[in-house]
Amino acid sequence: MPDWITTPAALQAHFEVKPARIGLDTEFIRERTYWPQLALVQIAIEREGEGEAEPTILLVDPLRPGIAAALAPILADTDILKIVHSPSEDLVAFKHACGVVPKPLFDTQQAAALAGIGSGLGYQKLVEQLTGVALAKGETRSDWMRRPLSPSQLEYAADDVLHLFAMHDALDGMLGQLGRREWLAEDATRTVINAENEGPERWPHLSMRSAQFLDQAAQRRLVRLLRWRDVYARDSDKPRSWILDNELAVAIARQAPADLDALQRQLDAHPKAPRKLGETIWAALAAVQPDEDQIPDAGVAETRDKQRLRLLQDAVANRSAALGLPDGVLASRRWLEALLDHGDWPDALSGWRRAALEPDLAPLLTAPADASSSRG
Numbered sequence: 001m002p003d004w005i006t007t008p009a010a011l012q013a014h015f016e017v018k019p020a021r022i023g024l025d026t027e028f029i030r031e032r033t034y035w036p037q038l039a040l041v042q043i044a045i046e047r048e049g050e051g052e053a054e055p056t057i058l059l060v061d062p063l064r065p066g067i068a069a070a071l072a073p074i075l076a077d078t079d080i081l082k083i084v085h086s087p088s089e090d091l092v093a094f095k096h097a098c099g100v101v102p103k104p105l106f107d108t109q110q111a112a113a114l115a116g117i118g119s120g121l122g123y124q125k126l127v128e129q130l131t132g133v134a135l136a137k138g139e140t141r142s143d144w145m146r147r148p149l150s151p152s153q154l155e156y157a158a159d160d161v162l163h164l165f166a167m168h169d170a171l172d173g174m175l176g177q178l179g180r181r182e183w184l185a186e187d188a189t190r191t192v193i194n195a196e197n198e199g200p201e202r203w204p205h206l207s208m209r210s211a212q213f214l215d216q217a218a219q220r221r222l223v224r225l226l227r228w229r230d231v232y233a234r235d236s237d238k239p240r241s242w243i244l245d246n247e248l249a250v251a252i253a254r255q256a257p258a259d260l261d262a263l264q265r266q267l268d269a270h271p272k273a274p275r276k277l278g279e280t281i282w283a284a285l286a287a288v289q290p291d292e293d294q295i296p297d298a299g300v301a302e303t304r305d306k307q308r309l310r311l312l313q314d315a316v317a318n319r320s321a322a323l324g325l326p327d328g329v330l331a332s333r334r335w336l337e338a339l340l341d342h343g344d345w346p347d348a349l350s351g352w353r354r355a356a357l358e359p360d361l362a363p364l365l366t367a368p369a370d371a372s373s374s375r376g
Contacts, residue, residue, distance in 0.1 A: 008070035023164030039144035228284035
């Protein structure tokens, strides 16, 4: 049976002898907030000399006083390896609740990708593939903030960390045989750094397809609105769409209101508009950003050299096949678009990825446009 942890003392007692590694997972809620609300922390602890015995499972209640502060030094202890599965949102939840990002990490999902097993595999599927154990999926949409948790919730939560050590052993062995342990460590370090430096996106308009059809002045207005929205959503801990939805933001940016009254009429006519924020939105529209001369044109996708992009994608596919990597692991389309549009290698393509790709991609990036378009 897992141990239900409700006090800092109970949690600290399990770490009087420091383990070399722990399995780690969370349950959180993010339906009505900007930040993920940490609802449960699952920890698997392997005791030295336990051999084949199952690990000790802790179900830690972060809603109890002092628990978040007690978790922080455990999460930050670099002598304890944290074995996780696809932890990006878990890291944000930990940072918000505990003030730290867990490190170092071993991400079993990314390890499976680098080992050539598959890309983006879910926990249940990977557990079954590596251990032969089929896990229940009945509590995936459960209310984890309620107390007490049901027996089925407790079982589901414990299962989420029960098999992480067996998965780590298998995947680490595969990566060792392939000489790719450093690849995973590099990816894990980047994941931690990104979580530690998580902040508002600098160019939020680039992820909106409708922004491609705005002129440059409208794109500048849209960037002002989206940056304001993100700051407001963070400060108020509300989903961005609750503050200002994308459709309305684009409509306001497309044709600047003549004055505050015109903006207010536009808000009053929209069913989901934040009518009470008219003055604040008007001020955001007028707030010229210091880096507006650097705003990338969202419409560049319409003029992108699609033939050259296809050549880059083909080169990546060939290199991935040679390395035995699943599609999308070596380089995504979005990363290649950034490389093609801006000429600089994005951070996501640094390190081992750049070393693997640059010999094939560099000639395609520097070839004259007519040369790239003339290839088959």
